[in-house]
Amino acid sequence: MASVKEMRTRIASVKSIQKITKALQMVAAAKLRRAQTAAENARPYARRMANVIANLSAGVSGPSAPRLLAGTGSDQRHLVVVATSDRGLAGGFNSGIVRAAREKIGNLLADGKEVKIITVGRKGRDQLRRTYGKHFIANYEVGLKPATFALAQPIARKVLDLFEADEVDVVTLIYSRFKSVVSQVPTVRQLIPAEVDETEAQPNGSFYEYEPDEEAILEVLLPQNISVQILNALLQNEAGFYAAQMTATDNATRNAGDLIDNLTIQMNRTRQAQITKELIEIISGAAAV
Amino acid sequence: MADKISFDLVSPERLLLSEDAEMVTLPGTEGDLGVLPGHEPLITTLRPGVIAVKGGGQGDARFFVMGGFAEVNPEKLTVLAEEALPMADMDAAALNQRISNTKEDLLVAKSERERARLVQMLDSLEQARAAL
Numbered sequence: 100m101a102s103v104k105e106m107r108t109r110i111a112s113v114k115s116i117q118k119i120t121k122a123l124q125m126v127a128a129a130k131l132r133r134a135q136t137a138a139e140n141a142r143p144y145a146r147r148m149a150n151v152i153a154n155l156s157a158g159v160s161g162p163s164a165p166r167l168l169a170g171t172g173s174d175q176r177h178l179v180v181v182a183t184s185d186r187g188l189a190g191g192f193n194s195g196i197v198r199a200a201r202e203k204i205g206n207l208l209a210d211g212k213e214v215k216i217i218t219v220g221r222k223g224r225d226q227l228r229r230t231y232g233k234h235f236i237a238n239y240e241v242g243l244k245p246a247t248f249a250l251a252q253p254i255a256r257k258v259l260d261l262f263e264a265d266e267v268d269v270v271t272l273i274y275s276r277f278k279s280v281v282s283q284v285p286t287v288r289q290l291i292p293a294e295v296d297e298t299e300a301q302p303n304g305s306f307y308e309y310e311p312d313e314e315a316i317l318e319v320l321l322p323q324n325i326s327v328q329i330l331n332a333l334l335q336n337e338a339g340f341y342a343a344q345m346t347a348t349d350n351a352t353r354n355a356g357d358l359i360d361n362l363t364i365q366m367n368r369t370r371q372a373q374i375t376k377e378l379i380e381i382i383s384g385a386a387a388v
Numbered sequence: 389m390a391d392k393i394s395f396d397l398v399s400p401e402r403l404l405l406s407e408d409a410e411m412v413t414l415p416g417t418e419g420d421l422g423v424l425p426g427h428e429p430l431i432t433t434l435r436p437g438v439i440a441v442k443g444g445g446q447g448d449a450r451f452f453v454m455g456g457f458a459e460v461n462p463e464k465l466t467v468l469a470e471e472a473l474p475m476a477d478m479d480a481a482a483l484n485q486r487i488s489n490t491k492e493d494l495l496v497a498k499s500e501r502e503r504a505r506l507v508q509m510l511d512s513l514e515q516a517r518a519a520l
Contacts, residue, residue: 140402147398147468151431151459248400248471263499307459310418310432316457319433323456323470327400 103373106366110359117355123188124348131280131341137245138277138334145331148324154307155317156295165314167321170292171268176213178267179204180258180290182274182332183223184340185241190350192275192283192343193222196336199285200273204231215267219254219333236261246337251330258329259322262291274332275339281346283339288332290325393425395441396466397451404451404472410443412465414458415512423458423465430460435512436486438475439467450475452516454486455509480517487513 101109156168181200183193200223207214216231218224219239228235239254261267270291275283288294309316392408412423415437434456441449456469490510497503 137401141400143396143403144398144400144468147459147466151457151468155431251400308428308430310416310430316431316433320457330400 101369103366103370106362106369110362110366113355113358113362117352117359120348120351120355124345124352127341127345127348131338131345134245134334134338134341135277138331138338141331141334145327148320148327152293152317152320152324153295155309155313155320156293165317165321167262167291167325168293168295168317171265173268174212176215176266176268177207178215178217178258178261178270179207180217180219180254180270180272180329181223181227182272182329182336183218183220183226184336185221185243186340187222188347189340189343190347192340193220193226195283195285196273196275197223197226199287200227201230203271203273203287204234215261217254217257220336241333241337246330246333248326248330251326251333255322255326255329258290258325267291272328272332274336277335277338277342280342283343288328290328293321293324391425392443393423393427394464395444396464397439397469397472398466399469399472404469404474405441405444405449407441407445409441409445412442413438413440414467415439415453416458423460426462427460427465429462431457432460433457434467434469436509437512437516439469439472483513483517487517 156164179200181196183196187193204214204216214231214234215236216227216234217237217239218227218235220241224235224238237257242250244250258270262270269289272288272290274286274288276286278284392410393412395405395407395409395412396403397405410424414421414423414432415435417433417435420437421432434453436454437452439451439453441451451469452473452475453467453469454471456467456472458468459466487510490506490513494503494506494510497506
């Protein structure tokens with residue numbers, strides 16, 4: 100059995116770990132609140148955008164429809180954008196996204212499709228590199244600052260460039276949807292061809308006048324929509340990440356507390372055993388004289 | 389006919405303004421337009437320029453937008469701006485920065501359409517600078 104001194108050092112080290120996880124938890128909680136507000140603030144824009152696109156796309160169809168909406172007519176070449184966080188210590192947050200990505204990419208490859216991958220966030224890049232490294236075409240880092248439109252735009256630009264250069268047919272975005280503080284759901288969403296939520300269309304949509312015409316507006320809106328969707332994914336990821344980190348570090352803090360209690364009991368037992376042993380030695384020594 | 393129109397200004401990051409106004413002037417791609425209550429339903433794209441709100445909840449206000457689009461109903465006007473700033477936060481230096489950025493983009497623009505779009509943007513930006 101370890102000596103009392105060894106156990107004291109052990110307890111001290113667990114205590115300092117607990118301090119660190121506790122601090123991390125509080126930081127995550129504060130950042131979560133901010134990230135949550137940011138995600139909520141972005142919602143009206145995304146909602147209206149979906150609304151207008153649904154209205155517009157009901158009016159345009161057939162061969163004149165923009166390619167971002169109708170697709171290229173093929174689904175051979177896929178681009179998968181995997182959005183994770185840069186940092187860990189967040190339980191299964193990143194693994195969940197990566198698992199969804201692996202499943203999607205695995206299915207595509209099994210079907211004989213061509214796959215290109217863009218990763219956003221260091222964790223996704225590191226975890227996917229071993230298996231799918233040769234499919235990577237670009238990596239982005241999220242950084243420590245809160246996600247902004249300026250962060251989403253270069254990614255959207257890259258996606259659109261690839262699509263316009265006719266190098267990909269279908270673009271899929273994988274991220275973690277922020278359902279609540281305790282629940283983040285890895286989500287696979289198709290960006291191109293755009294998924295139109297028919298339920299967003301208003302019945303009076305066709306009454307609108309368009310300036311310039313419907314197609315010209317869609318041509319501006321659809322690329323913009325890609326940026327918005329990516330921004331939305333980044334914001335939800337950020338909120339989800341801090342929520343997951345808060346839960347994970349909270350658990351760690353509690354585990355460290357349990358460990359300290361156990362170790363303290365063990366240490367006290369050892370100390371008492373030692374005292375008893377010494378007493379017995381003294382008493383039997385005295386009895387022998 | 390209501391005498392006020394409800395006006396929402398949203399950027400991708402947040403809701404900037406939501407209030408009732410007497411009139412809102414928008415920098416439409418095909419010319420400026422004033423929106424009064426009871427306007428025809430309309431969807432239009434915007435060029436970079438200034439949105440002026442008249443008789444809003446907090447009096448008159450002006451915002452600078454970097455393009456976007458607007459959805460107009462008889463009772464409601466929604467502007468989805470790519471980027472929007474209150475005019476007070478906008479100064480000539482920031483605008484000049486934008487202009488030089490656009491000029492740089494223009495040099496590396498690949499397609500003819502991209503170039504046309506940037507030239508138009510540059511025009512509007514220079515107009516906005518002149519108006520400042």
